[in-house]
Amino acid sequence: MAAHHSGIAVFGAGGRVGRAAVAEARRRGRAVTAAGRADGDVTDPGAVARLAAGHDAAIVSVHAPGAPPGDFFPAVARALAEGGLPAAGVKRLVAVGLASVLPTASGDLLMDTPGYPQEWREFYLGHGAGNEALRAAAPHTLDWLVLSPAGDFDHEGQPSGRYAFAPAAAGSRITPGDFARALLDEAEAPTLHRTPAGVAAG
Template sequence: MRIVVFGAGGRAGRAVTAEAVRRGHAVTGVVRDVAAHGDLASPAVTVRPGDVTDAVSAARLAAGHDAAVGAVTPATGPEALAQLARFDDRYFVKAADALLAAGPARLVVVGLFATLLDASGRLVMDDPAAFPAGLRRFARAHLAGLDRLRQAGAAPAADWLVLTPTAALDPAGARTGTYRLGGDTVPAEERPLSYADLAVAVVDEIEAPTRRRTRAAVHG
């Protein structure tokens, strides 16, 4: 298959790219700054510059691909977010609009755990003990992007899935090839999940979809 990964320079995007290549797929890795991510390029990976919030750019980059992955963020981590000169609250809405308009046969987006519901039905982002209040604006922007995908409904061209890793995401974890899928609620029993295994879930759902037009929590 041909897979385009938007946000290929981030931790999730790199893991998805590596997993796709491991399975013999050809990948187009889209990043904001090609020069900063030259190490991504390989015989199986073409690195292209692009802006996921630009519908024209996204459509051009997604053309000819069997699937698209959205693993984008305007900044990685609280420190990087604090250094942004300006944060666009509609960043993830614009990304959702652009990716849907690009029309890939399959779209898998990496979500944010703060948009999951806790056992009482409350958003994780609304619990100050579970999520930093200073990042709620970022989390709400993520939720707005999820809601925009949900608004696409059952349109034939909108074969999307949001895979949301839980808080037990382990940056240093090894690839085990195993994971579990849930729904909109934080799993009662959370086990650590590596980025590599998150990528296994993403590529599995591209190759043989089990969930469509919904959001699923992913955990170990």
């Protein structure tokens, strides 16, 4: 049976990943609402509900330079899950996460592996706290996924059109275009549910 699509709301559409997600949605002929910082506060459930109304799915790729990560990312998670998206009738959320808080093949979190940069640890921990807040706040009606590059983005390479789910690895790379393909695939036809996951070049 063909999936029904009535549109995708992209929060953080002004950023590099958000722009790639909007472009991929348009390439597929999907109705897409591109929401940037000026359109509404993603930590405000009312603003989230207003922007997400009438959409089946939401893709969220946001950060707030200058805001404490340990406050910002959990506040976003709660605004999305406790009031915003359920009030708008959105059933699927795909949020963009961070490889640092994903497990590696050995089971250790990437941020805890030898030699991994620690100067941004507060940012890593903020993302991790956001994931936990989402897990705690999401009602059973909201099917969520936190999708991260398994390592980092390759901003120079050309998209291959392929990707693979993978554990975190510091040397892993994926282009924003291929990552956007994974975001849209999971928004439209979910295969992963209520979990963080990593994506690498296929």
